[in-house]
Amino acid sequence: MRNRLLAASAVLALAAGAGACGSGADSGSGSGGAPATGAASGAPAKLTVWIMDGSVTDELIKQFETDYEAARPNVDLDIQIQAWDGIGERVTAALASTDAPDVIEVGNTQVAQYAASGGVRDLTDKVADLGGADWIPGLAQPGNIDGRQYGIPWYAANRVVVYNKDLFAEAGITAPPTTRDEWLEITARLNKGGNQGIYLTGQTWYALAGFIWDEGGDFAVKEGDRWKGALDTPQAMAGMDFYKRLQALGKGPKDADEANPPQHEVFAQGKVAQMINVPGGAARVLEVEPDMKGKIGFFPIPGKTADKPGAVFTGGSDLIIPEASKNHDAAYEVVKALAGEKFQTDLAKAMNFVPNRTSLAHVLDADEGTAAMAKGASNGRATPNTPNWAAVEATTVIKQYMTAVLTGKDPAAEARKASEIITETLNSGS
Numbered sequence: 001m002r003n004r005l006l007a008a009s010a011v012l013a014l015a016a017g018a019g020a021c022g023s024g025a026d027s028g029s030g031s032g033g034a035p036a037t038g039a040a041s042g043a044p045a046k047l048t049v050w051i052m053d054g055s056v057t058d059e060l061i062k063q064f065e066t067d068y069e070a071a072r073p074n075v076d077l078d079i080q081i082q083a084w085d086g087i088g089e090r091v092t093a094a095l096a097s098t099d100a101p102d103v104i105e106v107g108n109t110q111v112a113q114y115a116a117s118g119g120v121r122d123l124t125d126k127v128a129d130l131g132g133a134d135w136i137p138g139l140a141q142p143g144n145i146d147g148r149q150y151g152i153p154w155y156a157a158n159r160v161v162v163y164n165k166d167l168f169a170e171a172g173i174t175a176p177p178t179t180r181d182e183w184l185e186i187t188a189r190l191n192k193g194g195n196q197g198i199y200l201t202g203q204t205w206y207a208l209a210g211f212i213w214d215e216g217g218d219f220a221v222k223e224g225d226r227w228k229g230a231l232d233t234p235q236a237m238a239g240m241d242f243y244k245r246l247q248a249l250g251k252g253p254k255d256a257d258e259a260n261p262p263q264h265e266v267f268a269q270g271k272v273a274q275m276i277n278v279p280g281g282a283a284r285v286l287e288v289e290p291d292m293k294g295k296i297g298f299f300p301i302p303g304k305t306a307d308k309p310g311a312v313f314t315g316g317s318d319l320i321i322p323e324a325s326k327n328h329d330a331a332y333e334v335v336k337a338l339a340g341e342k343f344q345t346d347l348a349k350a351m352n353f354v355p356n357r358t359s360l361a362h363v364l365d366a367d368e369g370t371a372a373m374a375k376g377a378s379n380g381r382a383t384p385n386t387p388n389w390a391a392v393e394a395t396t397v398i399k400q401y402m403t404a405v406l407t408g409k410d411p412a413a414e415a416r417k418a419s420e421i422i423t424e425t426l427n428s429g430s
Contacts, residue, residue: 044073044074045074045327047075047103047331049102050080053081055317055351061079096119105317106319107316109389112150113387118323122150123321126332130336137379137381138313141385150320151319153356154356155351155356159301160277160278160369162267162369164273183302187250195273196250196252198252198273209313211242214310215238218236229418230422231401232418255403257399298369308379312376313383354370388425
């Protein structure tokens with residue numbers, strides 16, 4: 001999770017794809033009809049669950065295991081913590097094997113890539129039972145491929161505005177903005193006396209994504225069986241225009257992203273009023289400048305109107321069940337418990353993550369940063385749901401487009417060029 005958040009925050013978008021076999025009642029058997037582990041001997045069925053390092057505390061996952069087994073004497077959970085390094089290759093190999101884990105945590109935008117292999121169980125008929133109508137949209141969307149639900153949302157995180165309370169007070173600003181227009185006005189007032197109203201680099205494309213979505217646009221749209229780049233639509237260009245106006249109210253480099261230099265280091269100098277980051281970015285600021293403790297505040301990225309926060313990219317994790325699991329029904333019960341209200345509440349409090357359902361956002365109210373994150377998550381979105389999206393990111397076409405517009409090149413011409421590259425990239429190999 002930490003790796004994904006710091007890059008996107010830091011999720012790389014993969015997605016889309018064709019589906020695996022449909023799910024259904026199978027009395028605990030796998031796709032080949034093999035009996036659940038331990039069924040023949042009467043011993044507890046052993047279920048292997050892969051959880052990613054950093055997703056949950058050792059104490060909480062051990063308590064879950066103990067409570068779960070106590071309530072189900074016929075189940076023996078083997079929860080294995082996996083490192084992020086090389087996880088894609090390990091999951092791909094597991095899905096293609098005949099002895100896969102029964103439940104696997106994956107990055108939410110990785111679901112489509114895995115589903116395209118045919119090795120992920122279709123859980124569409126379980127959505128209602130899991131309370132899917134209450135799921136955070138931006139977390140649920142990447143797990144839904146062509147109308148079929150393969151990934152079950154587990155937890156989320158997204159960016160907020162991190163601000164310097166002292167600089168707000170000096171400018172006479174007593175409350176954070178709630179609309180885009182108010183945000184621009186306040187940021188302009190903060191951009192005085194050697195201070196930067198906001199530190200926003202020219203290539204923070206996850207922030208741009210939210211502005212584009214607020215305008216009704218997207219990076220790409222699907223037309224039939226093909227994808228088409230959409231940065232040249234009026235909606236997407238309006239989102240880029242807002243980004244340009246906001247970015248101009250600070251001194252962020254136009255040809256770099258938020259890691260160059262690390263924006264938390266710039267913010268720690270005490271002359272930046274705002275930055276767009278995950279709440280955890282404040283902890284990194286304090287590592288650089290401990291004296292800023294108590295001076296950092298948070299608010300959701302403002303939307304076009306005060307009744308709704310701005311759209312944000314939602315990063316996080318989903319749970320999947322491999323087709324190769326020999327314990328489909330029992331694996332589903334584990335997923336149901338991990339995605340259920342009790343564990344979601346415990347996980348949110350332990351890890352300061354946003355729970356998978358909107359009705360649980362209140363459990364984070366005690367912490368200003370995570371409360372702002374949870375409010376923003378209610379308008380969460382995901383990048384285009386195609387497994388070729390990672391290739392778009394690799395081209396850096398969006399970053400190059402942003403820099404070109406910010407440095408004075410013709411926005412319409414640059415948007416057309418970028419859209420053509422996105423179209424070609426998303427349809428390569430199709």
